[in-house]
Amino acid sequence: ELYESGKYYVDKVPQPIKDYNYGNGWGTISYLEGVQHSSNVAFANLLDKLGFETFGNYLNDFGFGKPTGVGLPNEAEGSILYHYPIEKYTTIFGQGTTVTPLQMIQAESAIANDGKMMKPYVISKVVDPNTNKVVKETKPEVAGNPITKESAQKTREYLETTVTSPEGTGARFALDDYRVSGKSGTAQIPDPATGRYKSGATNNYLFSFMGMAPADDPELIVYVGIQEPELKEGEIGSDPVAAVFKPVMQNSLKYLNIKPQEKVTLKKSSLPDVKDLSVKEAKAELEKAGVEPIILGKGSTVTKQSPPSGDKILEGERVIIKTDGETTLPDMTGWSIRDVFKVAGLTDLKLKVEGNGYVVKQSIKAGTKVKEGQALEVTFKTPQEQMEKKKE
CATH class of the missing domain: 3.40.710.10 (DD-peptidase/beta-lactamase superfamily)
Known part of the structure; x- marks a missing residue:
């Protein structure tokens, strides 16, 4: 649905509500574009559609205006200004009414958690230092279900x-x-x-x-x-x-x-299922799909693959297959973090990563035999960091 951005006039209030670009707005745009632009006017119009009472109920259901009960002393509860029409319009785009960051995070948890709003807490558990006995333990608690x-x-x-x-x-x-x-x-x-x-x-x-x-x-x-x-x-x-x-x-x-996460995919044929095939057969099938696989292990039969069959892959992304023989690590220098995660997932290694960019160091040398649960530390650097290191 479309609306006219720029300015919104509240009845009997001479000064209009304005979008942040001095009330110029962006013409007639969709409400989704209004959200993207942080348009005050979009939300003022949406309040008319919701109604004062419904939005007021949402403020209460999301926990605003009252402490979250996080377990810390002197927690602020904020102040909901929701008496006069102008206060209701300014509240819907976040002005006048005061809320705490903790209240906002609690409310956001409902959006993140498929509608279940979780009560925040600071102390996970209290342990007696003399006996190592757990005296008190905090369990996740649903604070509401506003949406x-x-x-x-x-x-x-x-x-x-x-x-x-x-x-x-x-x-x-x-x-x-x-x-x-x-x-x-x-x-x-x-x-x-x-x-x-x-x-x-x-x-x-x-x-x-x-x-x-x-x-x-x-x-x-x-x-x-x-x-x-x-x-x-x-x-x-x-x-x-x-x-x-x-x-x-x-x-x-x-x-x-x-x-x-993968952000974009190529329009390549999807990856075939090569599990239980011989390594030779698997390589042939994957090469038909346009990829050269990395092989983990010295066995003759494929037990796992990553990405899984049916997935499409990114340009330059590696396809990893694991065999039934003893598992050795490849040289991952220059690899992306996405590809490193595949290796760790297929081999059940405990991965610890440091930095951003591409692999410059791995704690387990290439060709070394690895066991399930073994720790693997991998250091990444951006191309810019690597260039600066060379200059030094």
């Missing part, structure tokens, strides 16, 4: 477009190896001296981003907020936020051994 599974999935899909769309305000938060779903924020800051919002300098805002990844089945939510950052020439408020969000999210996902 359906279908609504959560659709919301993740929409929020991912803020990162992937050329029009999206979240383009700076895209990761190399994982799909991100999220939303940027730019909040005005009250000036204690005047009682009005600060103005003038381009950094007089609270810039933020809340993202989850992998987008289709999130494992982590990361919120970053930076108030009045010192901006370098040519920078905008999202730049320092992205500089925090990207390495924290990327490295945390790697630490958790979350498999990297």
Whole structure:
């Protein structure tokens, strides 16, 4: 559905609600584009469609206006300004009403977790140091179910477009190896001296981003907020936020051994199923599909393959097959993290990764026999880092 962006007039309020580009908007655009543009006017129109009462109920169901009960003292509860029409319109695009980052993450957990909102906690367990007995242990607890599974999935899909769309305000938060779903924020800051919002300098805002990844089945939510950052020439408020969000999210996902995601695929014939074929037969079948496989082990029969049959592959992506013989590691120098994960998955190695880019070092030498559960540490460097190292 389309709407007219730019300005929205609330009844009996002389000053209009404006989109951030001084109320110029982007003409008549879809509501999805409105989300991608962070259009205040899009959400004002959506409030008319939802109705004041329905949206007010959502604020309550998502846990705003009350402490999360995280287990820390003096937790703020925020203040929901939702009395007059103008307050209801400003609340729907995030102004006037105050919320905490913890409340936002709790609410976001419903979107990440197919509608089930999870109560946050800090202490996993308390252990008696003398007896090593667990005195208290925290279990995951559902704090509510504000939306359906279908609504959560659709919301993740929409929020991912803020990162992937050329029009999206979240383009700076895209990761190399994982799909991100999220939303940027730019909040005005009250000036204690005047009682009005600060103005003038381009950094007089609270810039933020809340993202989850992998987008289709999130494992982590990361919120970053930076108030009045010192901006370098040519920078905008999202730049320092992205500089925090990207390495924290990327490295945390790697630490958790979350498999990297493919973003685009080739229109090649899909991979054949070569399991239980001889190595010679498997190589022939895969070569017909246009790939030269990497063989793990010295056996004669294929027991596993990665990617699995039916998948399409990226340009330059490696196809790995494991045989029934003793398993040895290949030389992975120059490999992408996606291909390294395949080897670790097929061999059941405990993988620890460091850095970004391509493999420069592996803790187990190529040709070495490996066993299930063995630790493998792999160091990655970007091409730029490798060039700088050579110069040194």
